[in-house]
Amino acid sequence: LGQSIVYHETIDSTNTMAQKLALNGAPEGTLVIADEQTAGRGRRGRNWFSPPHSGVWMSLILRPQLPVAHAAQITLVTAVAMARALTRLTGVEAGIKWPNDILFDKRKCCGILTEMHAEFDQVHHLVLGIGINVNVPQEQFPEELQSIATSLQGVKGVPIPRAEVVRAVMEELEPLYRRYVDGGGFASIREDWKRSNITLGRQIVAQTARGPITGEALDIDEFGVLLVRREDGETEKIYSADILFA
Numbered sequence: 001l002g003q004s005i006v007y008h009e010t011i012d013s014t015n016t017m018a019q020k021l022a023l024n025g026a027p028e029g030t031l032v033i034a035d036e037q038t039a040g041r042g043r044r045g046r047n048w049f050s051p052p053h054s055g056v057w058m059s060l061i062l063r064p065q066l067p068v069a070h071a072a073q074i075t076l077v078t079a080v081a082m083a084r085a086l087t088r089l090t091g092v093e094a095g096i097k098w099p100n101d102i103l104f105d106k107r108k109c110c111g112i113l114t115e116m117h118a119e120f121d122q123v124h125h126l127v128l129g130i131g132i133n134v135n136v137p138q139e140q141f142p143e144e145l146q147s148i149a150t151s152l153q154g155v156k157g158v159p160i161p162r163a164e165v166v167r168a169v170m171e172e173l174e175p176l177y178r179r180y181v182d183g184g185g186f187a188s189i190r191e192d193w194k195r196s197n198i199t200l201g202r203q204i205v206a207q208t209a210r211g212p213i214t215g216e217a218l219d220i221d222e223f224g225v226l227l228v229r230r231e232d233g234e235t236e237k238i239y240s241a242d243i244l245f246a
């Protein structure tokens with residue numbers, strides 16, 4: 001992975017660019033990196049704050065042979081790799097909030113946006129977008145992010161070269177991805193995800209498209225789906241949501 005790198009100083013979104021390249025046949029492992037995004041995208045149509053030279057804004061093209069139903073697992077695999085990389089870079093333990101936010105003590109430092117192209121029920125390609133706040137001085141975050149965002153520099157106390165961050169991410173991601181696609185499947189990653197997670201065992205509100213679901217986050221199943229025990233004792237499967245801690 002990352003054998004071929006496409007670099008742009010400024011771009012709208014590395015995910016959008018990677019989608020175009022993937023549709024034009026770019027091979028698995030192609031990595032798109034930018035210093036700045038003018039229209040960085042987050043999950044659920046949000047935008048992603050991507051100021052120049054302050055973060056790692058990158059997208060990786062993957063072509064796993066996977067049924068569509070398994071594709072969401074790749075995001076969880078990536079979250080494990082990201083938690084490891086960010087822990088190693090800062091010396092401070094990073095935690096995963098389901099499905100794939102990486103936090104240091106309740107503040108988000110990294111987000112993952114996986115976009116899929118499918119043909120029938122098989123994955124054609126995936127674009128794995130990774131955004132990491134690296135050297136963002138806390139006062140530079142916009143007002144609405146002040147209390148919920150942090151950067152590696154904020155955690156470690158000193159700036160970290162972005163090239164080092166990209167290297168650490170690729171070093172952690174490659175072996176986990178190989179283990180996942182070369183037969184291990186999600187079963188081989190699930191325990192690692194659980195060890196790094198900060199969601200299970202807690203009272204949460206899952207904001208889903210169907211409305212909020214309140215209860216205790218019990219576990220993730222073999223697909224990576226979150227299981228929540230509602231107050232009435234019923235267990236709900238959560239496929240996609242924003243999680244708030246109650």
Ligand code: BTN
Pocket residue numbers: 012013014015016037039040041042043044046048050056057058059101110111112113129130131132
């Ligand atoms: C989220 O937590 O909402 C996901 C954020 C993903 C941001 C990254 S930055 C690189 C890539 N390009 C984008 O436009 N978004 C992802």
